[in-house]
Amino acid sequence: MTTPVRVCRHCQEAITDPETNGVIVAHELGNSGPGWDIWAHRWHAEQVQLINDDLLRIMLRIWAAQSST
Numbered sequence: 829m830t831t832p833v834r835v836c837r838h839c840q841e842a843i844t845d846p847e848t849n850g851v852i853v854a855h856e857l858g859n860s861g862p863g864w865d866i867w868a869h870r871w872h873a874e875q876v877q878l879i880n881d882d883l884l885r886i887m888l889r890i891w892a893a894q895s896s897t
């Protein structure tokens with residue numbers, strides 16, 4: 829067993845120090861097993877677009893509806 833290398837989703841570079849430089853931006857489920865975490869550099873996390881545009885549009889509509897009540 830080797831420690832899995834954490835790679836930034838945005839720039840594809842290895843995250844050498846996850847304790848200080850890395851954040852988990854998502855978790856993907858595997859076909860078998862517990863799946864894996866999606867990592868990104870702390871300064872790249874906001875640029876990782878995991879949310880599908882259509883889903884985002886739906887969510888924005890829901891949030892707008894909630895805030896208007």
Ligand SMILES: [Zn+2]
Pocket residue numbers: 836837838839840841868869872
């Ligand atoms: Zn990065």
